[in-house]
Amino acid sequence: xxxxxxxxxxxxxxxxxxxxxxxxxxxxxxxxxxxxxxxxxxxxxxxxxxxxxxxxxxxxxxxxxxxxxxxxxxxxxxxxxxxxxxxxxxxxxxxxxxxxxxxxxxxxxxxxx
Amino acid sequence: xxxxxxxxxxxxxxxxxxxxxxxxxxxxxxxxxxxxxxxxxxxxxxxxxxxxxxxxxxxxxxxxxxxxxxxxxxxxxxxxxxxxxxxxxxxxxxxxxxxxxxxxxxxxxxxxxxxx
Numbered sequence: 001x002x003x004x005x006x007x008x009x010x011x012x013x014x015x016x017x018x019x020x021x022x023x024x025x026x027x028x029x030x031x032x033x034x035x036x037x038x039x040x041x042x043x044x045x046x047x048x049x050x051x052x053x054x055x056x057x058x059x060x061x062x063x064x065x066x067x068x069x070x071x072x073x074x075x076x077x078x079x080x081x082x083x084x085x086x087x088x089x090x091x092x093x094x095x096x097x098x099x100x101x102x103x104x105x106x107x108x109x110x111x112x113x
Numbered sequence: 114x115x116x117x118x119x120x121x122x123x124x125x126x127x128x129x130x131x132x133x134x135x136x137x138x139x140x141x142x143x144x145x146x147x148x149x150x151x152x153x154x155x156x157x158x159x160x161x162x163x164x165x166x167x168x169x170x171x172x173x174x175x176x177x178x179x180x181x182x183x184x185x186x187x188x189x190x191x192x193x194x195x196x197x198x199x200x201x202x203x204x205x206x207x208x209x210x211x212x213x214x215x216x217x218x219x220x221x222x223x224x225x226x227x228x229x
Contacts, residue, residue: 040225042220042222043156043220045217045218048217088156090156097168098163099144100146100158101218103155104155
């Protein structure tokens with residue numbers, strides 16, 4: 001499997017429900033980040049969690065990180081139609097000065113009104 | 114909020130032609146990147162640039178590709194002789210991390226390159 005695999009690949013839920021996306025990775029990381037991409041558009045940084053953190057919140061977003069399992073999850077609570085997008089986890093890897101992001105395949109989230 | 118600016122937003126070029134994709138990173142950022150995303154696929158790392166030199170490049174970044182920071186503000190990606198398979202969205206990103214402060218990467222809106 002590749003660094004930054006996500007599941008599910010696609011998720012469709014009703015507005016108001018919570019959406020959970022998972023990400024697994026293989027190598028050691030500096031931090032893990034989640035990005036959002038609207039169809040055909042740019043990447044928007046949502047949240048960053050450091051390797052020594054276990055949970056982080058930002059508005060309706062909650063991210064967890066389990067370094068022992070090399071996995072992370074992104075929870076979007078009280079989803080809205082405007083949350084429809086693709087969500088990517090990305091691991092920040094490498095030594096200082098030579099760091100880069102490695103992206104997963106992404107989860108395509110559809111919120112039905 | 115500061116932005117990473119990419120131009121053009123869309124470029125169509127003939128196979129075999131040279132293209133230059135332009136990026137203006139955030140002014141106080143130190144690390145610069147190019148990524149690409151083939152339609153429907155994941156975002157792939159191409160190259161990272163720091164202190165006026167390439168830090169790392171991927172297998173994709175072969176001799177056809179080059180990067181340059183010609184002045185204090187622009188960061189360019191050149192593809193010397195484009196192939197059909199170079200058709201993709203190209204994203205520039207920049208980041209400011211010093212010491213223990215870790216920041217997310219800021220991505221531009223991308224340049225959609227279509228090779229015909």
